[in-house]
Amino acid sequence: MMVKKGDRRVQMTRRMIKESFLELMQDYPISKVTVKMICESADINRSTFYAHYLNPYDLLNQIQKETLSHIQTYIMNKHFIIEKNKVAVPTLVQVLDFAKNNRSLFRVLLSESNSSNFQKGLESLANEKTMEEIAEEERLEGSAYEYLQIFEISGIISIMKIWLNKGCVDEPEELALLISKLLFQGIGGFYQ
Template sequence: MENKKADRRIHRTKRLIRDALSVLMEEKSFEEITVKDITEKADINRGTFYLHYQDKYDLLEQSEDEIIKEIQKLGMESINFIESWIVSAFETPLPFIVNVFEYFKKNAVFLKPILGPKGTGSFPIKFKSVLSANLMRIRKTIKGDTLVPEEYLISYIVGAHISVLQQWLESGMKETPDEMALILSRLTGMGPAFAAGLITK
């Protein structure tokens, strides 16, 4: 029981530190932020900070890696994207994409600045790698050839996903995760030309 309480305290403290970094990154670039800034914003002493992190770079890396691991747990390995697009792209959002948007909304305090102009650029690279690897696994299970080189197809899809997520966060998340998942499902499943009304069924 004591160990569980200690674990909860550690989790709360680390979340407090991460949230402090997130707020500061809304105000200035990561390079301008100091450990003193973070501890003052989190209302903790420097000793508490150094119990968990070597420096601000270690804080950022651990925070990003935790987010990436949690995103990987959302089930991206199991969903059959192609089948789902055919069945539900127009009316029902893909469950996995809904989960991603819900996760981003829940963790927007950290994800908005880390994906924004004041971020270091490291998280989008990690996120892109996760999405790309997942699409590559899915592609291997599908028969037939792509109409364009595979690496460009995957780069296009992944880039579009990240860009839409960034836009949603920056614009204040007015749409629900379900609405955004449906928008992205239609864009990905049917293509931007169809979504723009340039072509019809």
Template structure:
């Protein structure tokens, strides 16, 4: 394949993704049209349809990339020790900082709620198979505990993103891990 063509395809997809993310910051996906995306990207509609079926397909592709990145990232770490759990949470938050524009939009009220559920499933699978294995709970209890911890963590991250990341990833990781390990009673 011609390298110029490959670069052009990558550029086109990047511009389309950036345009959709920009539009999602102010509108819900159902209210965004392919025409709007193309106008913002300065690309004609036939080019759009060469790459994606519709705006929902484009959003799904963006979400797939983030989920794949998160899976790859989390697979590289071991949650079995508290110190490593804190470091991994910090690194995951640093990843979110590096993709803050996309993560903020995908997790805000204009984003697709399925993305948040998918992020929760990724986190749950890692939490149950690693950290929760260290606990003395049966599988059903572990699932409820992990749901509680993950839901709370995602909402903390959403709040943090909405506040322009007013704390460092290390501070947020400390808050999340402290609550996950000690609960709300900070005197434990």
């Protein structure tokens, strides 16, 4: 598909706005980021910003949706398989690689002041693919299913936050194997 010159300018403008916004979000919570701050940082005028977004919350929402959509392509991959006592390590590696390559984005999206919608979206994606298969295999029902769901997803997201904040020092492959081991063997798996 041929990209028109105008389309490239629109894409470049949106990228500049997003990058400036994410830089600001590393220092300020969303409630303190203004359109004026974004425009000054991106070196654009207000009308340019408003041609693309309603306000900073709309911009954050769009960034969250795009990021979740990208993650969904990995999770919904036909090669995503859960075997007994094994989470789909290659899929986790892909997601962690994406997070590592977009570390500042993920640090902002998973920060304490901004994470609720993004985290809910991650939870929803994880539930769609993994929890039903695990619950079915282990024959879990009711509150046991709910507790496992919360434990699994909260654990993975917490590990990701720490990993991102430490600068992604562990390789995605190592972290994916660790997460899989924790999920299916618990801490007992480390004492065998």
